[in-house]
Amino acid sequence: MSAEKEPLFSSKNIKLLTEPLNDSNPITVQVLGICSALAVTVKVKPAFVMALSVVVVMAVSNVVISLLRKTVPPRIRIIVQLVVIAAMVILVDQVLKAFLFDISKQLSVFVGLIITNCIIMGRLEAFALSNKPWQSFLDGLGNAAGYGVILIIVAFFRELLGSGTVWGYKVIPESVYDFGYENNGLMILPPMALIVVGAIIWVQRARNKKLVESN
Amino acid sequence: MRSYSNTYIFVFSAIMVIVVAAILSIAAKTLQPFQKKNVEINKKQNILTSINIESDAKSAEDLYKNYILETYAINISGEKQDSVDAFYIDMKKELAKPIEEQNLPVFVSSLEGKNKYIIPVYGKGLWGPVWGYVSLDEDLSTIYGANFAHKGETPGLGAEIETKEFQEQFSGKQIFNVQGEFVSVSIMKGGTADPNSKYEVDGISGGTITGNGVDAMLKDCLSSYESYFKNIKEAMIETPIDSISEPVSN
Numbered sequence: 001m002s003a004e005k006e007p008l009f010s011s012k013n014i015k016l017l018t019e020p021l022n023d024s025n026p027i028t029v030q031v032l033g034i035c036s037a038l039a040v041t042v043k044v045k046p047a048f049v050m051a052l053s054v055v056v057v058m059a060v061s062n063v064v065i066s067l068l069r070k071t072v073p074p075r076i077r078i079i080v081q082l083v084v085i086a087a088m089v090i091l092v093d094q095v096l097k098a099f100l101f102d103i104s105k106q107l108s109v110f111v112g113l114i115i116t117n118c119i120i121m122g123r124l125e126a127f128a129l130s131n132k133p134w135q136s137f138l139d140g141l142g143n144a145a146g147y148g149v150i151l152i153i154v155a156f157f158r159e160l161l162g163s164g165t166v167w168g169y170k171v172i173p174e175s176v177y178d179f180g181y182e183n184n185g186l187m188i189l190p191p192m193a194l195i196v197v198g199a200i201i202w203v204q205r206a207r208n209k210k211l212v213e214s215n
Numbered sequence: 216m217r218s219y220s221n222t223y224i225f226v227f228s229a230i231m232v233i234v235v236a237a238i239l240s241i242a243a244k245t246l247q248p249f250q251k252k253n254v255e256i257n258k259k260q261n262i263l264t265s266i267n268i269e270s271d272a273k274s275a276e277d278l279y280k281n282y283i284l285e286t287y288a289i290n291i292s293g294e295k296q297d298s299v300d301a302f303y304i305d306m307k308k309e310l311a312k313p314i315e316e317q318n319l320p321v322f323v324s325s326l327e328g329k330n331k332y333i334i335p336v337y338g339k340g341l342w343g344p345v346w347g348y349v350s351l352d353e354d355l356s357t358i359y360g361a362n363f364a365h366k367g368e369t370p371g372l373g374a375e376i377e378t379k380e381f382q383e384q385f386s387g388k389q390i391f392n393v394q395g396e397f398v399s400v401s402i403m404k405g406g407t408a409d410p411n412s413k414y415e416v417d418g419i420s421g422g423t424i425t426g427n428g429v430d431a432m433l434k435d436c437l438s439s440y441e442s443y444f445k446n447i448k449e450a451m452i453e454t455p456i457d458s459i460s461e462p463v464s465n
Binding site for chain 2 (some may be wrong): 039073075076078087091094095099101109183186
């Protein structure tokens with residue numbers, strides 16, 4: 001049995017939660033999960049629901065795989081991970097269709113594509129398979145939150161500049177439009193999402209010199 | 216490193232599959248009533264959109280009750296089918312039947328004292344089904360409004376059929392020409408439609424195949440109602456508004 005029980009919220013455990021938010025952010029630093037970051041970030045509301053869905057899928061999958069880690073035969077571990085992720089995603093999709101129908105229509109195929117999100121499989125393989133359930137839960141939560149934070153930031157700018165709204169509420173007053181301001185149609189197209197992510201990476205690396213590789 | 220025997224792997228996989236299948240089945244079963252309700256409300260919203268009534272999920276049911284007065288199904292000869300609840304007709308299944316057996320829904324609404332006839336349409340897009348509702352004025356030729364939806368057309372291209380801009384084009388177009396022949400409304404290549412033509416709308420650049428699908432869908436589905444339209448027009452001629460006068464014998 002373990003000699004000494006680590007406190008639930010020890011500094012090491014808290015780091016699992018906070019590091020992926022900034023220093024090892026899955027999108028901007030680990031460069032995983034870019035695809036859905038383009039597709040669902042046109043408006044903030046769907047981006048938020050997507051981020052929440054990924055958090056649920058990651059947290060639960062991490063815990064399940066961690067609980068099973070001593071019993072999963074290594075030869076089929078990728079398949080087992082896939083089955084767990086797929087089952088969770090289907091559950092989330094069904095719940096969305098039942099209770100948040102309009103948003104599930106907006107997210108359409110992209111909820112199903114959570115299965116292909118590299119972040120989830122990546123963390124299961126790199127962490128959950130060899131760590132205890134509580135740590136795996138925190139790691140899943142942290143990485144999904146890091147992904148979610150980037151999604152919401154990108155969606156915020158794309159919705160604000162592309163539609164003049166935030167969360168569906170008109171934010172730019174009519175008087176600004178009368179002046180000649182127009183919504184930036186380019187912001188609604190996917191390439192702008194990549195550019196906004198690039199800008200975020202730029203800001204992040206300017207503030208945190210550790211992330212810049214030494215050439 | 217402990218080596219797992221083949222038996223262990225098989226048993227593990229079998230148990231995993233059974234547990235996952237059980238969980239998903241239970242979830243699907245319990246959530247099904249909620250999902251069905253959402254689909255129904257969405258359908259009502261689409262029908263309302265085809266007569267240019269905006270609604271959201273909360274207001275859809277009341278608005279539908281107020282605006283949609285009659286719902287019935289007809290067969291290919293235009294005869295009403297009384298034993299069918301037209302709202303729940305699954306167009307996909309219906310169109311797979313031989314044409315004599317098909318039950319074709321009609322939704323009747325009344326706006327500003329004038330009847331509008333709403334016809335559901337269903338067809339094939341590029342990646343999956345496309346469908347929608349076309350509402351006709353009392354002359355059963357002029358389109359009052361149209362609403363289209365799809366399952367998985369390409370976002371930004373074929374999926375644009377869901378946008379207001381595409382659907383608004385149909386208002387005022389006619390499906391019968393001046394000679395009374397059924398011509399439907401054709402989806403032309405993006406930007407090439409004749410603005411003066413009552414029988415053409417612009418398709419979507421880059422969404423040609425989806426546009427072709429909508430074009431075929433309109434031609435196929437609306438033509439099935441030709442007999443029914445003829446019956447209604449004849450009925451309207453036979454019973455003019457103040458027809459209480461006795462026939463005059465010469």
